[in-house]
Amino acid sequence: xxxxxxxxxxxxxxxxxxxxxxxxxxxxxxxxxxxxDMPPECVVWESPADQRADLFASRDAFLPEPPVSAQQxxxxxxxxxxxxSAVLHIDPERFSLLYRLLWRLQSNHRLMDDKADxxxxxxxxxxxxxxxxxxxxxxxxxxRVVEEPEGERYVAWFEPEHHILRANAAFFVRRFTSMHxxxxxxxxxxxxxxxxxxxGPPAARTDARSGDPVEALWGKYYSSIFNPARLKVGAMLKExxxxxxxxxxxxxxxxxxxxxxxxREARMVDAGAQDFGDRPKSLVEVGDAIVACRRCAIGCNGTxxxxxxxxxxxxxxxxxxxxxxxxxxxxxxxxGPAGQVLHAHLSGAGIAAGRAYxxxxxxxxxxxxxxxxxxxQTPTAGEIDTCRWWIESERALLRPRIVLALGASAARSLxxxxxxVQSERGKPRTLDDGSELWIxxxxxxxxxxxxxxxxxxxxxxxNDLRSVAMxxxxxx
Amino acid sequence: MSRTDIMxxxxxxxxxxxxxxxxASSGTVxxxxxxxxxxxSTEGMGICHxxxxxxxxxxxxxxxxxxxxxxxxxxxxxxxxxxxxRARFTPQEVVDxxxxxxxxxxxxxxxxSSGIVKSSSHTMEQLIEVxxxxxxxxxxxxxxxxxxxxxxxxxxxxxxxxxxxRVSINVELPTVAGLTxxxxxxxxxxxxxxxxxxxTAIVEAKDARKRFRNAPxxxxxxxxTQMIVGADAATDSDIVxxxxxxxxxxxxxxxxxxxxxxxxxxxxxxxxxxxPLMREHRLYQSDWLMRFYGYAPHEVQQAAGADGMLPxxxxxxxxxxxxFRADFPVDVNRAPRERLLRVPGLGVRAVNAIxxxxxxxxxxxxxxxxxxxxxxxxxxxxxxxxxxxxLLTDRADLQSMIAPRRSEQLELFxx
Numbered sequence: 001x002x003x004x005x006x007x008x009x010x011x012x013x014x015x016x017x018x019x020x021x022x023x024x025x026x027x028x029x030x031x032x033x034x035x036x037d038m039p040p041e042c043v044v045w046e047s048p049a050d051q052r053a054d055l056f057a058s059r060d061a062f063l064p065e066p067p068v069s070a071q072q073x074x075x076x077x078x079x080x081x082x083x084x085s086a087v088l089h090i091d092p093e094r095f096s097l098l099y100r101l102l103w104r105l106q107s108n109h110r111l112m113d114d115k116a117d118x119x120x121x122x123x124x125x126x127x128x129x130x131x132x133x134x135x136x137x138x139x140x141x142x143x144r145v146v147e148e149p150e151g152e153r154y155v156a157w158f159e160p161e162h163h164i165l166r167a168n169a170a171f172f173v174r175r176f177t178s179m180h181x182x183x184x185x186x187x188x189x190x191x192x193x194x195x196x197x198x199x200g201p202p203a204a205r206t207d208a209r210s211g212d213p214v215e216a217l218w219g220k221y222y223s224s225i226f227n228p229a230r231l232k233v234g235a236m237l238k239e240x241x242x243x244x245x246x247x248x249x250x251x252x253x254x255x256x257x258x259x260x261x262x263x264r265e266a267r268m269v270d271a272g273a274q275d276f277g278d279r280p281k282s283l284v285e286v287g288d289a290i291v292a293c294r295r296c297a298i299g300c301n302g303t304x305x306x307x308x309x310x311x312x313x314x315x316x317x318x319x320x321x322x323x324x325x326x327x328x329x330x331x332x333x334x335x336g337p338a339g340q341v342l343h344a345h346l347s348g349a350g351i352a353a354g355r356a357y358x359x360x361x362x363x364x365x366x367x368x369x370x371x372x373x374x375x376x377q378t379p380t381a382g383e384i385d386t387c388r389w390w391i392e393s394e395r396a397l398l399r400p401r402i403v404l405a406l407g408a409s410a411a412r413s414l415x416x417x418x419x420x421v422q423s424e425r426g427k428p429r430t431l432d433d434g435s436e437l438w439i440x441x442x443x444x445x446x447x448x449x450x451x452x453x454x455x456x457x458x459x460x461x462x463n464d465l466r467s468v469a470m471x472x473x474x475x476x
Numbered sequence: 477m478s479r480t481d482i483m484x485x486x487x488x489x490x491x492x493x494x495x496x497x498x499x500a501s502s503g504t505v506x507x508x509x510x511x512x513x514x515x516x517s518t519e520g521m522g523i524c525h526x527x528x529x530x531x532x533x534x535x536x537x538x539x540x541x542x543x544x545x546x547x548x549x550x551x552x553x554x555x556x557x558x559x560x561x562r563a564r565f566t567p568q569e570v571v572d573x574x575x576x577x578x579x580x581x582x583x584x585x586x587x588x589s590s591g592i593v594k595s596s597s598h599t600m601e602q603l604i605e606v607x608x609x610x611x612x613x614x615x616x617x618x619x620x621x622x623x624x625x626x627x628x629x630x631x632x633x634x635x636x637x638x639x640x641x642r643v644s645i646n647v648e649l650p651t652v653a654g655l656t657x658x659x660x661x662x663x664x665x666x667x668x669x670x671x672x673x674x675x676t677a678i679v680e681a682k683d684a685r686k687r688f689r690n691a692p693x694x695x696x697x698x699x700x701t702q703m704i705v706g707a708d709a710a711t712d713s714d715i716v717x718x719x720x721x722x723x724x725x726x727x728x729x730x731x732x733x734x735x736x737x738x739x740x741x742x743x744x745x746x747x748x749x750x751x752p753l754m755r756e757h758r759l760y761q762s763d764w765l766m767r768f769y770g771y772a773p774h775e776v777q778q779a780a781g782a783d784g785m786l787p788x789x790x791x792x793x794x795x796x797x798x799x800f801r802a803d804f805p806v807d808v809n810r811a812p813r814e815r816l817l818r819v820p821g822l823g824v825r826a827v828n829a830i831x832x833x834x835x836x837x838x839x840x841x842x843x844x845x846x847x848x849x850x851x852x853x854x855x856x857x858x859x860x861x862x863x864x865x866x867l868l869t870d871r872a873d874l875q876s877m878i879a880p881r882r883s884e885q886l887e888l889f890x891x
Contacts, residue, residue: 110835110836113832113833113835113836114832114833114836114837115829115830115832115833115846115847116829116833116839116843116846116847121846135523138523139523139524139525139526140525140526141581142580142581142582143579143580143581144580145579145580154579154580156581171517171519173510174508174509174510174517174519175508175509175515175516175517175581176509176515176579176581177508177509177510177511177512177515178509178512178513178514178515179515179579212580214576214577214580216483217482217483217486217573217576217577218577218580218582220483220486220487220490221486221490221537221539221577222526222528222534223487224486224487224488224490224491224494225490225491225493225494225528225534225538226494226528226529226530226532227494227495227528227530227532228530230530230531230532230753231529231530232529232530232531232532232753233529233531234531235527235531235532236527236528236529236530236531239524239527239533240526240527248526250526251526254529257528257529258529261529288752288788291752291754291788291789292751292752292753292754292788
């Protein structure tokens with residue numbers, strides 16, 4: 001490499017590509033630039049689809065003529081394979097990134113092996129995204145039959161993310177050689193007449209007619225092959241993201257199938273068909289069983305169950321409502337914002353948090369997704385009642401003398417009926433096994449209040465905890 | 477036949493097939509429809525054309541020819557004594573459905589199974605007839621997976637492989653005792669006999685191809701099997717042992733596990749509780765350890781607890797590593813491939829990347845982080861240029877520190 005640092009500002013050379021996906025032309029230009037010893041920072045790459053307004057365009061020079069004696073550039077097979085895929089990516093930086101890598105490859109022939117190198121990783125990443133897009137197009141193109149004078153034509157509308165249409169055409173030719181077909185996309189179209197491929201202009205979704213009667217049969221197959229006892233929406237979304245749904249006829253059925261599956265579970269619950277078998281013999285058994293529990297819709301929503309935690313011979317058991325977002329992620333009760341409020345007040349009241357067993361009335365996290373967030377939803381009475389089996393199993397194993405229920409859901413879980421927290425707080429009730437139940441508000445309630453009402457409620461909460469602390473000191 | 481009538485039967489016969497775990501369409505020879513009269517291609521790797529809300533891939537049209545059955549296997553929704561709706565397709569109807577779905581790019585091909593009607597051999601003939609019409613009359617070059625019937629004439633079982641890419645015979649249950657109790661009409665020797673017939677035919681066809689270019693191909697994607705998990709008392713350890721014996725004995729491509737599913741109108745012999753789906757997932761993971769990570773069956777069994785069950789809260793590779801901490805940490809800059817593959821959190825791809833990158837220079841922890849998705853899991857088990865986990869590997873609470881907090885929901889159905 002020659003030292004070019006002496007130049008104040010390097011002359012920019014503009015490399016224009018006629019198409020967004022033409023690897024051969026990119027390679028020819030790149031070869032010429034390497035032979036002309038042109039460093040990457042001196043080349044601006046552009047193609048029509050990228051539509052980049054280049055500030056320096058007017059001052060740009062055209063491509064340099066390499067000296068005749070210049071050596072042929074070298075590229076490894078690994079580079080060429082990656083580059084052929086990566087060049088199809090929509091990222092406007094791909095051409096310059098590939099050129100920079102090719103430039104660096106001239107002085108370091110083994111660069112492609114360094115998988116931790118930033119440029120190598122970036123190109124691999126682009127290539128991977130392109131390969132996935134190609135694969136998803138092969139999977140999710142849906143043809144519809146159109147009657148034409150010359151016979152049947154199979155027409156599909158598809159929206160690829162990258163410039164893969166031409167690169168992927170050969171696959172459809174190999175598969176559907178004897179059919180006449182067209183694939184229409186927003187960036188162009190291809191047509192096969194059984195003999196040759198033709199490229200056409202961009203199309204609109206309405207150009208692919210709807211109303212293929214076989215779609216109804218396919219929908220029936222799709223709904224029937226789905227096993228509602230194994231709902232795993234997350235696994236489905238991972239492989240079939242929503243962006244593809246709008247062009248797949250079967251995807252319209254998904255909401256109904258998911259809703260129907262939960263209704264089936266719910267019917268089982270209502271029918272009283274719940275058989276929990278024998279009481280678990282250890283907390284570990286409870287922990288394992290709640291992981292597998294699918295007796296209500298919350299248990300079926302794909303979240304991880306959260307087991308209670310604490311000493312195995314606690315005097316005090318604290319019961320919350322259900323794990324929240326943080327609790328579900330960490331697999332531990334009361335580690336989120338409400339948990340922090342609780343722990344602060346416990347120590348304020350003189351209760352050693354480490355000596356209490358902390359758990360929840362409901363073992364899975366109920367939520368509605370909103371963008372990337374999961375918004376907490378209160379469990380229904382039916383769901384709390386279903387989950388009672390587990391909290392009762394924990395109580396039977398731990399035999400705490402005092403149970404502190406935080407909030408209405410926890411109170412329902414322990415009493416089997418809904419009571420008013422405000423009127424029941426501050427006084428103990430005796431449970432069937434002789435232990436004392438104390439009821440207080442849930443700390444998340446405090447978090448929702450502001451100003452004076454928060455101060456007031458916090459004071460009541462502290463009083464409740466102090467009463468419990470006093471009972472604890474009498475018992476020990 | 478009217479379309480609504482076809483639809484009604486499709487609903488019944490697809491519903492009856494949903495307990496089959498396999499939908500794989502990979503591992504066969506490359507074919508295209510160029511130069512032919514029909515359609516279809518296979519390119520080695522199968523394509524999942526859709527995913528159902530149960531997270532499973534839909535690659536093939538998976539249906540039963542009929543769900544009438546003269547057998548009375550307790551775990552099966554189609555057993556004689558079950559009160560389920562019955563229907564059947566003619567071979568031609570299945571062919572028409574397959575082709576109209578295939579032409580619209582909905583599927584990679586057909587996975588055909590059937591209840592036993594009249595006799596096992598009669599049923600097998602019907603299955604073969606479907607694939608014969610597809611291949612011979614329509615020059616169909618897509619994927620065909622036939623579920624063969626072990627009780628049928630061995631000649632027929634062997635003929636199936638001439639049309640199909642893959643053939644499978646279900647071992648049904650991991651133990652002979654389970655089979656005797658839950659599938660009174662089936663016999664373990666018969667199932668294994670049929671598997672043996674297929675193995676011989678596959679091996680012979682491969683051998684013939686070496687000598688004669690035009691020797692017919694026979695089930696180029698090999699044979700697979702499925703066993704039901706959780707319907708009998710077999711432990712994970714039993715299942716792993718059984719699966720590895722089957723791989724070795726019959727050269728199987730895949731063993732599929734199907735968690736026993738609560739079926740409508742369940743037989744009273746079955747357990748009331750279904751096994752956790754996670755159990756099925758852990759078994760697939762252990763299968764991968766044996767097929768791609770060089771674990772011997774007894775090593776996977778070591779990852780199981782004293783009760784013979786794999787832990788549900790962590791994958792078997794991590795469970796094994798926690799049991800054998802003395803084998804760690806592994807130096808990413810020196811260790812051979814086999815030892816790197818033992819590191820929890822390092823997959824085959826990450827190991828290949830490490831091997832390639834370390835020829836360039838010595839790797840730091842940060843470099844390893846760029847090559848793997850879960851550095852947190854890997855860290856306690858490796859030594860890197862700037863990293864030595866002296867304390868971590870000996871910590872008593874290591875398991876709770878790195879055990880995955882969220883349960884995996886992925887299933888490994890690709891083959």
